[in-house]
Amino acid sequence: MEAKKTPKADVNKRSTMFIMVGLIVSLGITLMAFEYKKYDEGELMDLGMADDDFEELTEIPPTEQPPPPPPPVKQPQIIEIPDEEEIEEEIEIDLDVEITEETEVEEIVFEEEPEEEEADKVFLIVEEDAEFPGGMGEWNKFLRKNLKYPRQAKRMGIEGNVYLSFIVGKDGGIYDISVSRSIGGGCDEEAVRVLKASPKWKPGKQRGKAVIQRMNLRVVFRLK
Template sequence: MEAKKTPQADLSKKSSMFLNLGLLVSVGIVLFAFEYKSYDDRNLKDLGQLDVEIEELLDIPITEQPPPPPPPVEQPVIQEIPDEVEIEEKIEVNFDVDVKEETVIREVVIADAPVVEKADEIFDVVENAPEFPGGMEAWYQYLSKNLKYPTQARRMGIEGTVYVVFVVNTDGSIQDVELLRGIGGGCDEEAIRVVSAAPKWTPGKQRGRPVRVRMRLPVRFKLG
């Protein structure tokens, strides 16, 4: 059988109110504990007044130092040079010369100094170059008739131009035949042989006189 209680004796209805009151009291106690201040009642010692002499600061003016003097400027030493002694030449002119109207003054002609040519000098360039009798066409005809194509060059298929250099003497004869540029295969020797055996040329002339002249001519080899 359940015990019956009166509604006025039931405390469970007021539990929330009691909980809120307990929280409010506890929060108040915590705040009071933090805000509580305690003071020390011990008497403070009187230290008295300190007799400290404070010296007044004196304004010390800034000393201005004058700038250093400039270095002495060395003046250039001027040396006096005596004037050059002018030498005056006294030219005595004799005006006591009887000039007659018939006196003929010859005109002085200044001629060029004669050019001394050496007998053995060889010229590369002259006023009148040496010439083969009949001209260059005759020279090429002479080469075509007298040149023999070397067998070795023909067999090897060598063809080209051989350049020879030689000297035409004052009498038209040829000497000092040399190879300037060759092609080989026996063509060089054949060109020298034919040029050395050539007839006399017309000699070159310089200032109207026959001179020795160095010539450079091509000798062409062509397979036909």
């Protein structure tokens, strides 16, 4: 037969609660032990005001220094230059020369410098053109008398104008004849032959002097 206990006499009933309370109390004591600090009072703990033994400092106002004087400006020097300066030149005159009534003063003659001879050059335009003796009327008469119509040009029915270029020298001679426009059929050669056979021409003049001039001439060939 089991022995029966009353509920009030049961010790194990509240053991769990006592354990928890004991743990809480021990934990609180442990924390308090770690957080507790003790401060010892030392000699440097007195932070009272120290005696002020320093003399009162006087405030020194800043001194203002005047700016340095500007550098001196050099004034330009004006020099007057006269428009016309008189140049004094000493001229020595020999007064020891005896001048009598018979003494003749030689005239001073200024010799003209000789004109530079201009090299012979060919003019195209001059003041007075070269021309056949007697003018163009006499030239046309000379052509009608001396010009012969080439047979080949007659056979082929060639007619027209032959233009010649030539030079009239200072002496009126005819030089350097060339055909500048040709019609063929022997007409060019005939025109050159007649011009070479012409008498000397009157030369061209520039400033009153005979010069060399290049000229152009037309010779007309017409069938009757």
